[in-house]
Amino acid sequence: MLIGNPNVGKSTLFNRLTGARQRVVNAPRTTVEVATGSWRDPALPGGEVTLTDLPGTYDIKPSSPDERVATTALLGGTDGRRAAAAIVAVDATALGRSLYLLGQVRALGIPTVVALTMADVALTRGVAIDPARLARAVGSPVVTVDPRKGHGRAALADAVNEALRGGTPEVLTHDTDALEWADRAVRIAYGDEGRPEPRRTLTDRVDAVLLTPWVGIPVFAAVLWGMLQLVTTAATPLMTAVDSWWSSAVLGGSRWLIPGDGWWEQAVVDGVLAGVGVVVSFAPLMALTFVALAILEDSGYLARAAIVADRGMRAMGLNGQATLPLIIGFGCNLPALAALKTLPSRRQRLATGLLIPFTSCTARLPVYLLLASAFFPRYAGTVVFAMYALSATVVVLGGLVMKRTVLRGRSADSTIMVLPAYQRPNLRALGLSAWTRTRAFVTRAGTVIVMALCALWLLSAIPAPGSHGGFAAVRAEDSVYGATAAAVAPVFAPAGFDDWRLSAALVSGFVAKEIVVGTLAQSYALDEPAEPGADPSLNERLRDTLDASSGGHGPAAALAFLAFVLMYTPCVATLGELRRQLGSRWMLTAVAIGLTSAYLTAVLVFQIGRAL
Amino acid sequence: MMLHEAPTGRELIVTAARGKGAQSRLLATLGIAAGSRIVVAQRAAFGARVVAIGADRVALAGDACRDIEVRPS
Numbered sequence: 108m109l110i111g112n113p114n115v116g117k118s119t120l121f122n123r124l125t126g127a128r129q130r131v132v133n134a135p136r137t138t139v140e141v142a143t144g145s146w147r148d149p150a151l152p153g154g155e156v157t158l159t160d161l162p163g164t165y166d167i168k169p170s171s172p173d174e175r176v177a178t179t180a181l182l183g184g185t186d187g188r189r190a191a192a193a194i195v196a197v198d199a200t201a202l203g204r205s206l207y208l209l210g211q212v213r214a215l216g217i218p219t220v221v222a223l224t225m226a227d228v229a230l231t232r233g234v235a236i237d238p239a240r241l242a243r244a245v246g247s248p249v250v251t252v253d254p255r256k257g258h259g260r261a262a263l264a265d266a267v268n269e270a271l272r273g274g275t276p277e278v279l280t281h282d283t284d285a286l287e288w289a290d291r292a293v294r295i296a297y298g299d300e301g302r303p304e305p306r307r308t309l310t311d312r313v314d315a316v317l318l319t320p321w322v323g324i325p326v327f328a329a330v331l332w333g334m335l336q337l338v339t340t341a342a343t344p345l346m347t348a349v350d351s352w353w354s355s356a357v358l359g360g361s362r363w364l365i366p367g368d369g370w371w372e373q374a375v376v377d378g379v380l381a382g383v384g385v386v387v388s389f390a391p392l393m394a395l396t397f398v399a400l401a402i403l404e405d406s407g408y409l410a411r412a413a414i415v416a417d418r419g420m421r422a423m424g425l426n427g428q429a430t431l432p433l434i435i436g437f438g439c440n441l442p443a444l445a446a447l448k449t450l451p452s453r454r455q456r457l458a459t460g461l462l463i464p465f466t467s468c469t470a471r472l473p474v475y476l477l478l479a480s481a482f483f484p485r486y487a488g489t490v491v492f493a494m495y496a497l498s499a500t501v502v503v504l505g506g507l508v509m510k511r512t513v514l515r516g517r518s519a520d521s522t523i524m525v526l527p528a529y530q531r532p533n534l535r536a537l538g539l540s541a542w543t544r545t546r547a548f549v550t551r552a553g554t555v556i557v558m559a560l561c562a563l564w565l566l567s568a569i570p571a572p573g574s575h576g577g578f579a580a581v582r583a584e585d586s587v588y589g590a591t592a593a594a595v596a597p598v599f600a601p602a603g604f605d606d607w608r609l610s611a612a613l614v615s616g617f618v619a620k621e622i623v624v625g626t627l628a629q630s631y632a633l634d635e636p637a638e639p640g641a642d643p644s645l646n647e648r649l650r651d652t653l654d655a656s657s658g659g660h661g662p663a664a665a666l667a668f669l670a671f672v673l674m675y676t677p678c679v680a681t682l683g684e685l686r687r688q689l690g691s692r693w694m695l696t697a698v699a700i701g702l703t704s705a706y707l708t709a710v711l712v713f714q715i716g717r718a719l
Numbered sequence: 720m721m722l723h724e725a726p727t728g729r730e731l732i733v734t735a736a737r738g739k740g741a742q743s744r745l746l747a748t749l750g751i752a753a754g755s756r757i758v759v760a761q762r763a764a765f766g767a768r769v770v771a772i773g774a775d776r777v778a779l780a781g782d783a784c785r786d787i788e789v790r791p792s
Contacts, residue, residue, distance in 0.1 A: 165745060165748045165749070166744065166745075166748055168744075198775075199774075200773075200774040200775055201750075201772075201773075201774065201775035202773075203750045203772070203773070203775075204748050204749050204750055204775070207748055229774055232774035233774070234773070234774045286747060286748075286752075304773075305758045305760065305771035305772075305773065305774070306774075307760075310776070311760055311761070311771075311776075314760075314761050314763075314769060314776075315761055318761055318763035318764060318767070318769065319763070319764060320764040320765065323763075323764050324764070410778065414763050414764065414767050414778050414780070415763075415764050417764075417765065417767065417780050418764070418765035418766075418781075421780075421782075426780070427780075521738070521742055521779070521780050521782050521783035521786075522767070522778070522779070522780035522783065523742065523745055523746065523749070523777065523778070523779050523780070523783050524777070524778050525749065525775065525776065525777055525778075526769060526776040526777065526778050528776075
């Protein structure tokens with residue numbers, strides 16, 4: 108087991124030791140991520156051991172799900188097997204808090220090796236740690252490592268091998284206070300020179316500027332803008348390229364390999380393979396997001412951003428670290444949920460995760476443009492802007508409501524965090540982290556997406572009772588999908604859009620918001636327009652439909668439809684990630700909140716609109 | 720005086736670190752407890768402070784600073 112405080116280079120060390128032979132899983136019955144991998148070195152027993160990277164923690168007395176996972180893993184996990192040995196990453200710039208954790212791990216009687224990190228950073232701060240003296244102070248072997256450069260791996264393997272062969276170490280007595288033990292060990296480690304006096308470093312000089320409101324806030328805004336550009340402008344061409352390649356090479360190739368138009372050929376090509384294509388097209392977006400998050404974390408800037416944004420977020424019951432996931436959500440909800448891992452507590456991850464679906468992702472934009480162009484051609488830009496303003500307002504109001512209802516009684520955590528030294532991100536570590544996390548997304552959230560798309564295809568292929576046409580040879584409105592949409596449509600009468608085409612579009616939007624415009628076009632037997640709002644025949648059909656369904660109040664019904672699209676459940680990919688991050692219960696809660704608030708808002712918008 | 724009132728660059732001794740349950744323990748774990756020697760390294764946005772504990776740097780939001788009592792060393 109590899110354990111240590113956050114930001115001590117523990118995960119960088121793990122990546123260096125295991126390379127690509129690792130995978131990210133959720134700890135059993137939790138939503139806490141744990142990485143496991145294979146560490147190969149000739150000095151290790153059998154040349155290989157399984158290494159588990161536990162969540163960064165300051166304390167193994169569990170007060171959070173992450174700390175509970177670390178404690179459970181050390182004590183024996185769900186299979187009762189205790190860790191054979193523990194590598195405790197100790198930060199040379201912060202001996203006190205690192206040795207506190209070390210003392211707690213030693214108290215469990217687990218053979219322990221200390222991996223001393225950040226020794227180079229400590230030197231710049233006037234701190235020189237003698238590994239031999241530290242080893243005498245703590246009673247465990249100490250190996251100085253530099254995970255970014257790979258130094259110390261061989262010595263670490265030797266020390267771990269000795270620890271695995273050496274049996275149970277001397278255990279701290281149960282009434283030994285870990286804080287006192289750590290304090291004593293620190294005094295011994297520093298020796299006659301005593302504790303180092305704080306020295307003003309380059310990091311301090313940068314922070315003196317970057318943490319002020321006049322510089323910190325504009326820089327923070329620029330970073331957020333950059334993240335938004337990344338998940339939209341930069342990712343879109345890559346996603347389009349992957350989608351085009353998948354459509355031509357994979358789907359085209361499969362139609363050549365599986366000729367014929369029978370139902371099973373359609374199921375394979377238009378169901379399963381098309382579903383996998385959707386997942387694969389998301390991969391560049393997720394990879395870019397993971398790289399960007401890793402850069403922000405590894406450089407040390409993310410902690411500063413949390414401090415600058417803290418005051419604004421506290422009003423919503425959150426703290427500054429929640430800002431980044433919410434802003435990313437305006438690009439795409441999926442990577443926004445992935446960014447929840449940067450939040451330190453379960454409460455913050457839960458509150459922020461429930462708000463992210465209300466951020467208006469770019470996939471909704473084509474729908475806004477289509478209806479805004481059809482009903483408000485002179486004010487289309489204003490209407491679209493109003494949707495984003497509504498989204499931001501709903502996020503703020505949602506935070507205030509949650510603070511007083513769902514999360515009442517759980518006071519907002521004060522922001523207290525270690526500020527790591529600024530450092531240049533390690534490219535190798537960034538690449539490996541992005542690869543591992545993107546692979547985890549494709550295999551786990553991807554499974555949910557493919558299953559949902561296959562279900563949608565199946566419903567579109569089954570003829571509705573009493574309709575003409577055979578399996579996989581039936582018009583959309585005559586299928587179970589169309590019949591279901593027609594059955595649901597009357598629910599939307601108070602909102603002015605009780606037409607099966609619009610409810611069918613909403614159902615398809617549940618699968619992926621990107622296909623809403625295409626679904627609307629198909630329902631009118633038209634091709635999807637190259638640009639939403641640019642097809643006069645589709646615009647005219649929509650106006651006719653909404654005028655009819657709303658009793659002559661088409662514009663009000665259009666606004667109500669837009670409000671519903673903004674607020675109802677996010678796509679199934681987002682739900683899959685929400686379930687992975689927060690668990691099934693909270694994922695279903697998010698669905699219920701989304702549907703309820705979307706419906707009520709749409710009805711309110713329509714009723715007020717038609718009264719004006 | 721409370722931490723948010725303390726000057727920058729001067730060594731201080733923590734006389735009391737209050738806070739609710741987990742916050743109090745976290746502060747102690749990070750080295751901010753009665754008897755600790757700290758220096759306010761930075762005044763940050765909106766009342767936050769960056770505290771130097773040896774070579775370590777810990778940022779505390781304004782409300783957390785109001786729970787920590789200090790005196791000059």
